[in-house]
Amino acid sequence: MTERQNSLEGITDLQDTVTPFGVQLRAKYKRTGAYSTFNDRVPVILTRVIDSLSRDKDEIVKKYGKSSSEDVKQVIGYISKLKNEIVTNKPLIPLICVPDESPEDKENIKMWNDYLEERTKIEGKVPTWYNTVVLYAECYSYRRVIEGFKLTKTLRSYDPFAKLKEDSFDGSTASAIAVANYTLGQVERAQQASSAELKHELAKFLRLSLWGNRCDLSLSGGAENGQIGNPLELLNALEKDLLVDDSNFVWDVLTKAQKKGGQVLVDIVLDNAGYELFTDLRLATFLTAHNIANRIRIYVKDSPWFISDVTTNDFHWMIERMNGLSNPDLNQLAKLIKGYLESGAWSIEEDTFWTTPFPFMEMSQRGPTLYAKLSEANLLIVKGDLNYRKLVGDVNWEYSTSFLEATEGFLPTNFVSLRSIKSNTCSGLKSEQGQYLDKIDPSWMLSGQYGLIQGTIDACICSKTSS
Numbered sequence: 238m239t240e241r242q243n244s245l246e247g248i249t250d251l252q253d254t255v256t257p258f259g260v261q262l263r264a265k266y267k268r269t270g271a272y273s274t275f276n277d278r279v280p281v282i283l284t285r286v287i288d289s290l291s292r293d294k295d296e297i298v299k300k301y302g303k304s305s306s307e308d309v310k311q312v313i314g315y316i317s318k319l320k321n322e323i324v325t326n327k328p329l330i331p332l333i334c335v336p337d338e339s340p341e342d343k344e345n346i347k348m349w350n351d352y353l354e355e356r357t358k359i360e361g362k363v364p365t366w367y368n369t370v371v372l373y374a375e376c377y378s379y380r381r382v383i384e385g386f387k388l389t390k391t392l393r394s395y396d397p398f399a400k401l402k403e404d405s406f407d408g409s410t411a412s413a414i415a416v417a418n419y420t421l422g423q424v425e426r427a428q429q430a431s432s433a434e435l436k437h438e439l440a441k442f443l444r445l446s447l448w449g450n451r452c453d454l455s456l457s458g459g460a461e462n463g464q465i466g467n468p469l470e471l472l473n474a475l476e477k478d479l480l481v482d483d484s485n486f487v488w489d490v491l492t493k494a495q496k497k498g499g500q501v502l503v504d505i506v507l508d509n510a511g512y513e514l515f516t517d518l519r520l521a522t523f524l525t526a527h528n529i530a531n532r533i534r535i536y537v538k539d540s541p542w543f544i545s546d547v548t549t550n551d552f553h554w555m556i557e558r559m560n561g562l563s564n565p566d567l568n569q570l571a572k573l574i575k576g577y578l579e580s581g582a583w584s585i586e587e588d589t590f591w592t593t594p595f596p597f598m599e600m601s602q603r604g605p606t607l608y609a610k611l612s613e614a615n616l617l618i619v620k621g622d623l624n625y626r627k628l629v630g631d632v633n634w635e636y637s638t639s640f641l642e643a644t645e646g647f648l649p650t651n652f653v654s655l656r657s658i659k660s661n662t663c664s665g666l667k668s669e670q671g672q673y674l675d676k677i678d679p680s681w682m683l684s685g686q687y688g689l690i691q692g693t694i695d696a697c698i699c700s701k702t703s704s
């Protein structure tokens with residue numbers, strides 16, 4: 238038995254079960270992905286951060302100056318301690334506020350510390366890693382990594398995952414080139430395409446963006462997980478794994494908004510950098526080039542998050558990379574994207590809410606400005622597994638619970654989730670579909686094999702027009 242398992246023996250609450258239906262996921266349920274999150278994945282990720290800091294120390298000192306050498310040591314110590322807190326299931330602790338903290342950071346620290354108090358009240362004791370709801374504890378683990386760097390002088394904005402994200406895109410360039418070529422072909426045909434063709438193409442771009450979500454790095458513990466092969470040729474084979482397909486709903490929402498006149502505004506909440514980001518920008522390019530959307534706001538994270546999530550830096554890095562590679566299609570696509578950003582057809586948006594632990598049903602209360610902003614959009618596209626968990630409150634819903642019921646009142650506008658399933662929550666399946674998958678493939682909710690294009694199809698939100 239390993240030292241880690243020994244130390245967990247003291248956790249009285251560990252239960253050798255799956256998560257019961259109707260309750261939020263917690264790592265204490267041993268037969269779940271949540272348990273592996275703290276038993277395997279996060280400790281492995283933290284070790285990788287430590288290793289990469291030791292390996293890149295000279296490079297860091299070159300870039301951030303001599304005193305960063307001490308800061309690297311400090312962060313390594315901090316992250317080792319954090320890892321130890323997790324594997325011994327210590328109580329979560331308040332974030333530290335240093336005297337010269339910026340007002341925004343102060344406010345952010347207060348939010349996390351207030352929430353720790355709130356959860357302590359809800360749970361009747363101070364939350365621990367395995368015992369509290371995993372959505373909170375997992376988000377908190379990434380917030381602690383951020384703190385490790387924020388507590389230094391020279392490395393406050395260092396992104397320990399940047400290299401992994403960059404390597405992930407570089408490992409997928411052959412796939413990216415194949416689809417870049419196809420996307421540009423579609424853009425060139427923009428004037429001739431019939432409505433039926435556009436509808437068909439939209440369904441294709443939605444699928445490419447959905448399956449791009451298989452490439453996240455937090456599920457693989459930071460191990461390279463890029464796209465290989467020609468994604469267009471793989472689409473047919475993946476069709477059997479698409480459990481819900483509300484592509485028609487997306488088309489209906491967008492075309493109805495168009496018919497109403499005025500500007501059609503689409504908001505996209507991004508998930509991962511690298512190949513997935515590339516697929517999302519292609520979807521956005523398709524919508525803009527065909528005038529299906531007049532404006533697209535693209536939401537990124539304001540800090541390094543769940544290893545592979547896109548920050549503003551990652552976004553710009555990828556465009557520059559596409560520009561710099563010796564492939565004319567990638568170069569042209571990069572130019573197109575830059576043009577969209579410069580003209581204001583697209584904008585990159587940050588909001589602190591995306592790096593909080595809150596389920597989206599709490600957004601109207603805890604992030605009212607963002608909620609109001611999202612409600613201006615005709616359509617909201619929400620990428621990825623973590624965002625799905627937040628959409629449905631990270632509850633293990635009975636699989637046939639409708640998506641709308643599971644989102645518990647979060648409805649700023651019509652929205653669609655594009656998610657490859659990587660955690661133990663899923664709603665809106667056909668009767669018996671989930672039970673059947675449980676039987677044939679017990680790990681179907683954790684593998685990322687299955688996907689959803691799932692919209693708020695039963696909600697009646699009249700098309701909006703913004704100007």
Ligand SMILES: O=P(O)(O)OC[C@@]1(O)O[C@H](CO)[C@@H](O)[C@@H]1O
Binds near residue numbers: 274456623624626660
């Ligand atoms: O949101 P993403 O990038 O699709 O997935 C993130 C993820 O891999 O991280 C967690 C595992 O620790 C899970 O919530 C989820 O599967």
Ligand SMILES: [Mn+2]
Binds near residue numbers: 455509545546
């Ligand atoms: Mn992610």
